Amino acid sequence: MSQADGTAGGRPAARLGLIGGSGLYRMAALADGVWTEFDTPWGRPSDALLLGTIAGREVAFLPRHGRGHRIAPDEINARANIAALKAAGCAEILAVSAVGSYRAELPPGTFVMVDQFVDRTIRGGRSYFGEGIVGHVGFGNPTCGRLAETVAAALSALGLPHATHGTMLVMEGPQFSTRAESLGYKAQGLDVVGMTGLPEARLAREAELCYQNVAMVTDLDAWSDTHVDVSEVIAVLGRNAENAQALVHEVARRxxxxxxxxxxxxxxxxxxxxxxxxxxxxxxxxRRLACIAPRVFAPKTVATDSA
Structure with a gap:
């Protein structure tokens, strides 16, 4: 078990947090990394964190569904995941997710930089606040514009097909959409659908972390004539994985x-x-909130005379 306060010399730590979704369970660039167990006041994260370096940058990699993809979307302990990354000294998070697309112009293989979310989840663990301390964090712009610029530059440099803006509908997994649901969300002008972008992004904001979600399109959702098939989704994930790892390396380098x-x-x-x-x-x-926001919740020290 390992714990830390997420700071270095009173300033935000430099480590880059990486959350890998479906198809991105391990990082080849972290072959020499060390799997390290973390515990948090909200329980254990999805897995141990893989700590190491990529392109000279200290990183912490967390497989969102656990190694072997054994945790369903609605079973993920997102509060523990974000708290563990903060404890590991992360100051920013690049999260990769597999999604379906509502737009023909965003076909499988496209990367979408998500900058807005629509929440249709009903799961618990949506906030760190409660039990005597009430907080309402601004979430109008739910991702980090500064980190987004780095990710956009990396995608362009690699020549990967991508969109620099997108709205993700976050549905309650593990079920796929009905055709009626899919057509309805498409008509609203939404771009992609996933199961894990929230509450992850909101918790990262409460933990005062920079966060950017990059969605990998695996299929056209149920609105299209193409049947959503898990085997085909897995095949696309495999083809996307190499590009996703290249993106992570380029973001770390930049x-x-x-x-x-x-x-x-x-x-x-x-x-x-x-x-x-x-x-x-x-x-x-x-005391519990100090684990994710020590700047605000750590006990205040009072100076005393030494005479």
Whole structure:
């Protein structure tokens, strides 16, 4: 079991967090990495974290569904996943997800930089707040514009087919959509559908982490005449995996530690979010929240005279 406070010398740590979805279970570039167990106040994450370096950048890789794809979308402990990455010293997260497409112009093999979400999940574990401390974090722009610029440059440099903007419908897995549902969401102008982008992105914001989701299109959803078949989805995932790993390597090569104050506001998202006054915070709840936001919830030290 390993734990850390997610900071280095009072400044955000430089480690890049990587969350791999379906088809991205391991990182060849991290062949010499070390699988490290983490525990959090919200339980164990999906798996141990693989800690190592890619292109000289310290990274922490977490397979979202666990090695062997043994955790269903609605069973993922997203709070523990994000808390473990924060404990590992991550300051930003690149999350890769497999999705269906609502648009013919976003065919299988396309990468979509998701910058908006529509939530249709009913699962629990959607927030770190509660139990005596109420917080409402701004989520109008749910991903990090600064990190998005790095990812977009990496996709362009690699020549990978991609869209720099996209809205993901996050549905309650593990079921696929009905044709009626798919046609309805397509008519709303949404771009892709997945099962894991939320609450992951929202929790990353509550933990004051920079976060960007890159969706890999595996199929045209049920709106099309093409039947969604798991075997074909897996085949596309296999073809996408090499490109996804190339993207991760390029982002790590280009990336630098985010500034103490991310211009997108990620690193100080809690400045105006916590409604409950400090004097009313239950000690146990504040101590737990300090694991994901030590800047705000760590106990304040009082200077004393040494005379």
């Amino acid at each position: 990336g630098v530690a985010p500034p103490e104050r991310c211009p997108a506001g990620c690193t100080h998202a809690l400045d105006t979010a916590v409604i409950t006054p400090r004097e009313a915070w239950p000690e146990a709840t504040a």
